[in-house]
Amino acid sequence: MMLREELTLLAERADRYPDPDAVLRLAGRRRTRTLLAASGAVLAVLAVAVAAAAWAPGRPHRPAAAGPVTVQFTPDWAGQVPDQRVLDAVAALLTRRVAALGLAGATVRAGTGTPGVIVLTVPGGTPDGTLAGLAAPGQLRIRLALASHREPAGAPTAPAPNGTGPAPTLAQVQAKLGPAYPLALSFQDPDQVGPADAARLAPFGGLSTAEVAALPVPVQYAVPAVRCAQLDPVPVAARPADHPVTACGADQDPVKYLLDAAAVTNVDVAAAVASDSPANGGWGVQLVLTPAGQARFTGLTGFAAGHPYPTGEPRQVAIEVDGSVLVAPSAAEAITGDVLLAGPMFTAAGAPLLAALLGAGPLPVRLRITRIDR
Numbered sequence: 449m450m451l452r453e454e455l456t457l458l459a460e461r462a463d464r465y466p467d468p469d470a471v472l473r474l475a476g477r478r479r480t481r482t483l484l485a486a487s488g489a490v491l492a493v494l495a496v497a498v499a500a501a502a503w504a505p506g507r508p509h510r511p512a513a514a515g516p517v518t519v520q521f522t523p524d525w526a527g528q529v530p531d532q533r534v535l536d537a538v539a540a541l542l543t544r545r546v547a548a549l550g551l552a553g554a555t556v557r558a559g560t561g562t563p564g565v566i567v568l569t570v571p572g573g574t575p576d577g578t579l580a581g582l583a584a585p586g587q588l589r590i591r592l593a594l595a596s597h598r599e600p601a602g603a604p605t606a607p608a609p610n611g612t613g614p615a616p617t618l619a620q621v622q623a624k625l626g627p628a629y630p631l632a633l634s635f636q637d638p639d640q641v642g643p644a645d646a647a648r649l650a651p652f653g654g655l656s657t658a659e660v661a662a663l664p665v666p667v668q669y670a671v672p673a674v675r676c677a678q679l680d681p682v683p684v685a686a687r688p689a690d691h692p693v694t695a696c697g698a699d700q701d702p703v704k705y706l707l708d709a710a711a712v713t714n715v716d717v718a719a720a721v722a723s724d725s726p727a728n729g730g731w732g733v734q735l736v737l738t739p740a741g742q743a744r745f746t747g748l749t750g751f752a753a754g755h756p757y758p759t760g761e762p763r764q765v766a767i768e769v770d771g772s773v774l775v776a777p778s779a780a781e782a783i784t785g786d787v788l789l790a791g792p793m794f795t796a797a798g799a800p801l802l803a804a805l806l807g808a809g810p811l812p813v814r815l816r817i818t819r820i821d822r
Contacts, residue, residue, distance in 0.1 A: 519579055520819035521566040530564050534812055539566055541808050545582055546570065548804035565818070572822075575797055583815040585770050586805035589689055590712035590745065590787075592752060593764035593776050595669070597638045599676055599702045607678040608656040621659045625651050635670040638704075649673050668694035669706040676702035687771050689713050698772035705773050707766050711748040716741025720807035722799040725790070731799040732790025735806065742784070750782030769806075 523530070523538065539558035546554040546568070554570045568582070622629045628651045635641055641649065652660075652673035660668060660678045668674050676696035687693045689710040697703040719736040737745055752763040762778035767789070774789070789802070 515572045515822060517570050517572060517574055517579070518819075518821040519568045519570070519582075519817060520562070521568065521583055521815040522564070522818040523566070523813040523815055525813065532559055535559050535564070535566060537812055538815070541811055542566065542568060542582060544808035545586075545804045548807055549578065549800055566815070577797060578801055579820070580817065581801045581805070583811075583817055584805055585811050585814060586714070586808065587770050587810040588712070588714045588717065588806055589687070589707075589710040589766075589768040590748065591693075591707040591710050591766045591768060592748060593705055593766045594692070594708055595637060595706040596764070596776065597669070597672075597704050599704060600672075607660070607675075608654055610656045610658045616656075616659050616662050618662045618664075621655065621662045624655075624659070628652060629667075632667050632671050636666065637670055638672040640670070641672050646672055653678075665692050665694050665706070669704060674704075676704055679704070687768075695766070695768055695771060695773050697776070698774055703773070703776075705766055705776060707768065707773075710768075711744045712737065712741050714806065714810050716744065717806055720803040720805075722803035724796065724799075728788060728790035730790070731794035731796060732788055733794070733799050733803045733806070735787040735789070737786065745787065746782050746784050749779040752779035753781045769802075 521538075521542075523535070535558040539556045543554075543556045546556070551570050551574060554568065556569075557567045559565070560567070570579070625632075628649050631645065631648055632652070635645075649671050650673055652671045653675065655663075655674070655678060657678055660674055663674070668679065674694075679694060679696050687695065691709055693707050695705050695707055697705070716737050717735055718738045718741075721734045721736070722731065723734065724731050749765055752765050756762050762780055764776040765779050766773045766776040767787075768774065794802075
């Protein structure tokens with residue numbers, strides 16, 4: 449089946465693809481990775497790490513001191529006026545997170561003592577990784593993967609530094625790129641870019657994270673010079689649930705994904721439970737969805753299973769947490785049960801932390817740890 453015919457079929461079968469030509473501008477022509485074929489009542493995710501936060505399910509956690517630990521969190525208001533109501537909402541979310549972790553005696557105070565900050569006191573022995581993880585946004589998105597592209601070896605490890613002023617506009621980025629920008633608009637997939645055009649598109653590699661965030665999503669994906677190192681630090685707020693996004697895998701072999709609008713988000717999670725199950729390969733997190741969320745998840749996996757890529761490979765469903773694609777398993781059939789995140793990368797510390805983040809809900813602002821007293 450030709451690509452345009454496939455996209456026309458997608459447009460006929462899904463309201464979110466109303467225009468085949470619009471999808472043609474978004475969709476790539478090749479898919480380069482299959483991580484898992486989903487089957488049965490549970491979607492098993494076998495390789496999970498959270499690159500956007502300061503922790504990962506399998507990362508070692510250094511124990512904290514034996515006495516009580518007090519942590520001061522300062523919200524990053526991103527130019528907004530500090531709001532006590534937002535502080536109270538963040539404190540309530542942190543309270544739910546520490547309760548889910550079973551940190552007996554933990555307390556959360558908002559705006560007392562030092563205005564505009566949140567103070568958390570936890571029992572001694574709480575791992576440092578848990579303290580950092582509590583500040584993670586905890587944003588969940590489950591999306592259809594329209595395309596993916598594996599970065600070549602030797603990709604840059606750090607983007608250009610961001611400026612200190614206001615976020616750059618698209619017009620400013622266009623002016624910086626010069627003729628490279630209109631050239632980029634002629635491509636839909638990195639594999640379409642030959643060596644000569646790649647050299648002309650090289651100025652994209654000098655953009656900062658903030659400048660890359662100003663680019664249209666199709667350009668972020670199609671230009672090979674836009675690397676995962678430039679995309680990973682993009683603020684979660686710049687990855688809206690109701691629009692396509694470009695995101696990268698959270699592993700050591702970066703894959704850049706073009707993802708559709710999210711079908712499932714945090715509001716669709718009724719509960720998140722961590723458990724240690726030998727049948728599932730050890731520690732994992734089970735996401736129980738609301739009826740509405742389950743219906744959308746079943747519809748998403750059923751659609752993906754019924755519409756393979758032009759290569760004939762099963763279509764992928766991406767599970768994204770805090771802006772990074774944890775894994776993009778292939779959907780072999782419609783899944784009518786819960787979402788199970790399980791595998792050897794989870795630990796007895798990491799799995800409960802992820803469950804606490806996803807079960808309590810996402811933070812409305814980003815938090816920074818500004819002080820720790822032991």
